[in-house]
Amino acid sequence: MTDTRVEKDLLGELPVPARAYYGIHTMRALKNFNVSGCTVHPQLVRALAEVKWAAARANHRAGLLSAAITEAICTAAREVAGGKLADQIVVDAFQGGAGTSTNMNINEVLANRAIELLGGQKGDYQMVHPLNHVNLSQSTNDTYPTALRVAAIRLVLDLSEAMAELQTALQEKEAQFAGTLKLGRTELQDALPVTLGQEFSAYAEAVARDRWRLYKVEERLRQINLGGTAVGTGLNAPPKYIYQVVEELRQITGMGLARAENMIDLTQNADVFAEVSGLVKAAAVNLNKIAGDLMLLSSGPAGGPAEINLPPRQAGSSIMPGKVNPVIPEMVKQVAWQAMGADQVICQACGSGWLELNSFLPLVAHNLLHTLEMLAKTARIFAYDCIAGISANERRCLRWLDESLTMVTALVPYIGYEQATDLAKKAHHSRKTLKELVIAKGLCSEEEWQEIFKPRHLTRPGIAGARKLAGRLERKKSGGDEN
Structure with a gap:
């Protein structure tokens, strides 16, 4: 032979x-x-x-x-x-x-x-x-786009499920940290108190939107041009074949596929892949944001906020003994950036077809399918190897909150913005706590302070302490209790 x-x-x-x-x-x-x-x-x-x-x-x-x-x-x-x-x-x-x-x-x-x-x-x-x-009875121009849609459906649904698993992991942390009060930050500067659970609730909501968007966009991929042959007209494909082949593929794949009403449209236009890629990019954007926040909140442990502890996954340095790096969030960010870059490539390819065919579907297929698969794997690793193992450093959370001047915001309805500003400056320069200055100046009593600064009041809508201190607020409005 x-x-x-x-x-x-x-x-x-x-x-x-x-x-x-x-x-x-x-x-x-x-x-x-x-x-x-x-x-x-x-x-x-x-x-x-x-x-x-x-x-x-x-x-x-x-x-x-x-x-x-x-x-x-x-x-x-x-x-x-x-x-x-x-x-x-x-x-x-x-x-x-x-x-x-x-x-x-x-x-x-x-x-x-x-x-x-x-x-x-x-x-x-x-x-x-x-x-x-x-x-x-076929052409590359109807079999390849059809196959790409079938493959994308499977991977989109898997990514949607992976995002659901990540959402669940985040919601579990939301419940676990519901009572952990901490310092909120805007523009990386001290802002208002929040709970750690509230921060995780925001992450869970963002991922929930991604999950739902991806789940729904699968419907947009179900129309196929199989039977359209080279340009969507169906030349060389008998009508009996054209009507039967979609039904056969539906049975084989178990998917709710449908023959496109205008197969010329689906043969030349690839905008649905750009649409799917855009939603994948949106998911990548959220993963990038969440991973970055976790890296910041866990940074230190001595020289950074260290409000949360990430599960250690591997030794972090070949020269610094004991160092552990946030390797899972770092991986997540890299995959997210890759997905964002792939979206740009996909959009360029989808928009570059001429007349009756898009010649660049292989580039779309390579970037879209690999990105879908990679992001699904990443979401699951993020959920199970990182999020699930996060713990709160409650003492650290309270330390930054106590040392900040953000609590003065809760006093504004009672003493006014200008006086609150003056207090914040004095607390900063005197190294005295805000509470010490407020009580020493007679701006509020110990009892009133405790009512205003109850954690549940500070992290919910409304004026902190307003229910029990309504009379004081009324006097403030009338100008009768400026202290």
Whole structure:
């Protein structure tokens, strides 16, 4: 047995490794696009195999494929969709031709596996042909976008679920830290008191919005142009096939897919992928913000706020013994930035199609699918390896609150803005506490102070202490109790 077999195409002949399931079209792509070392995303491979599976069944129902060839192609497609022969999908993710090289790589692998199942030798395309049988009634221009939508649906839903898991982890911390009073900050300067639980509640709400947006945008991906062939008109695809193939793919994938009313639109316009990417970017923005806050709140432990403790995950330094770095939030921020950059690439590619086709879907596929997968993994690591293990440093929280001058804001309704400002200045320069100065000047009693500065009053809407000190407020309004 020789090490190669010779295959032909319109450009001539080429030797192909005898054991390879791919053929001459893939060989040319390997030479033309040997640029990145990145292969096609496994979910896109799976979806393309399912598209071929559906097409074979629809072609058989339309009377275009024999039962034997149909069964062989379907079996081969089922195997590839399940992860077999993954090492035979070898074309580079960065390729010209709007995905033709990926489509042909799949066609050739399925054809040669089908030939093998029928008892033939690889390369005997008289038995099963990559184009005449596997690609029958199809074009790259309807199979590739359809497969990209199917793959994106799976990954979008998984990311939505991952964000739900992160939301749950944040909500658990919201409840755990509900009674932990701390110093709130705006523009990195002391502001008003909040609870640590309130801070985590804001994180949970942001992630909840991401979860819902991603869950809903999946619906926008369900319309497909399968059956539209090259430009969306359906030339060379019999009507019986066109109506049947979407139903077959719906059954195979279990997804609520629908044939587009205007398949020309879906063949040339890729704005839905930019829409999905935009929501993924929004999720990345929130992850970036949350991770940055956690790094700041945990910084120190001696030279920073250190209001929370992150779970230690690995030694932080090769020279400084005992140092532990916030490695999970740092990873989260890097992934978030990568996702934001990928969105720019996706938008550029989606907007650069000409006339009846967007040639740059391979770039969209590579960036969108990898970003979806990467962000889902990141959200889960963030939830389980970081958020779940956070603890509060309550003494540190109270220390910064006690040493700050922010509490004076709660006195403004009682003593006025100018007098409160003067108190803040004196407290800062005298190194006396605000409470000491207020009581010494007779601006309020110990009892009134305790009522105004109850934690539950300081972190809720309204004037702190107003219910019990209503009379004092009325006198303040009338000018009768300026102290």
